Amino acid sequence: MSNLLIEIQEAVINGQQxxxxxxxxxxxxxxxxxxxxxxxxxxxxxxTVGEKFQxxxxxxxxxxxxxxxxxxxxxxxxxLLAGQNAATKGKAVIGTVQxxxxxxxxxxxxxxxxxxxxxxVDIGINxxxxxxxxxxxxxxxxxxxxxxxxxxxxxxxxxxxxVIADSGLRESVFIGVGGAPVTQKFAxxxxxxxxxxxxxxxxxxxxxxxxxx
Ligand code: B1M
Numbered sequence: 001m002s003n004l005l006i007e008i009q010e011a012v013i014n015g016q017q018x019x020x021x022x023x024x025x026x027x028x029x030x031x032x033x034x035x036x037x038x039x040x041x042x043x044x045x046x047x048t049v050g051e052k053f054q055x056x057x058x059x060x061x062x063x064x065x066x067x068x069x070x071x072x073x074x075x076x077x078x079x080l081l082a083g084q085n086a087a088t089k090g091k092a093v094i095g096t097v098q099x100x101x102x103x104x105x106x107x108x109x110x111x112x113x114x115x116x117x118x119x120x121v122d123i124g125i126n127x128x129x130x131x132x133x134x135x136x137x138x139x140x141x142x143x144x145x146x147x148x149x150x151x152x153x154x155x156x157x158x159x160x161x162x163v164i165a166d167s168g169l170r171e172s173v174f175i176g177v178g179g180a181p182v183t184q185k186f187a188x189x190x191x192x193x194x195x196x197x198x199x200x201x202x203x204x205x206x207x208x209x210x211x212x213x
Pocket of ligand 1: 060106148150178
């Protein structure tokens with residue numbers, strides 16, 4: 001792996017926003033692709049930050065500073081990822097479910113999907129089942145993607161699928177779920193069409209489903 005990617009990881013973990021900015025630009029200038037910066041620099045660094053927080057090695061403040069540093073890099077590569085596919089393959093509505101305010105993973109899924117050629121309608125965090133239904137009516141997407149980071153809020157994904165079904169819209173969309181506590185088994189139990197453990201996988205699964213449509 002390039003030294004620049006390792007330095008990007010270290011700078012995110014240390015919360016050095018200006019340095020991440022500078023190193024991301026240097027990596028692009030040296031010919032490293034935006035995808036490599038995302039998948040081998042920014043995402044693994046954020047995972048390390050999350051693990052350190054979980055082990056009690058980082059306080060919330062350090063974790064938020066790490067996230068802010070990661071966004072410095074993301075903001076530079078985002079237009080490049082999104083610009084790679086001019087025509088959109090399909091449309092996805094995405095949100096973090098009701099009661100849940102975590103959005104870092106969701107935002108990464110947005111970026112990877114945009115980079116993969118999809119039009120994204122990001123309806124934000126703490127999205128109620130009714131607001132997912134409203135967004136389907138308004139945007140007619142091919143996909144509804146839900147993110148949940150809490151064991152308490154992942155249950156809301158099942159409720160959301162039920163409300164979508166009760167509204168008569170279930171057959172019009174593929175529903176994908178993800179987030180740290182979510183598993184394939186859980187996704188099957190709530191009737192989702194697919195589960196993705198990471199943002200890149202969400203793009204691959206969406207591609208497969210669109211071809212089969
Ligand atoms: Co929170 N938090 N948090 N938190 N937080 C966790 C999730 C936790 C595991 C930490 C811990 O205690 N060990 C724990 C949950 C425990 C549980 O339920 N089992 C927890 C808790 C308890 C809480 C609070 C309750 C804390 C409190 O107030 N007492 C509170 C809840 C607030 C709420 O939501 N109502 C809370 C608050 C926060 C902050 C605001 C401080 C902050 C969020 C900032 C933000 O998102 N803007 C935060 C953070 C950052 C975390 C950790 C440290 C990191 C999460 C993260 O961003 N990971 C997290 C611990 C951890 O995960 N190690 C933790 C990086 C991100 C890239 O990964 O989101 O998993 P992730 O996304 C991945 C994949 O999962 C996948 O792709 C992404 C990229 O590859 N993916 C999808 C995600 N969504 C997808 C959707 C798809 C497909 C793939 O659709 C198809």
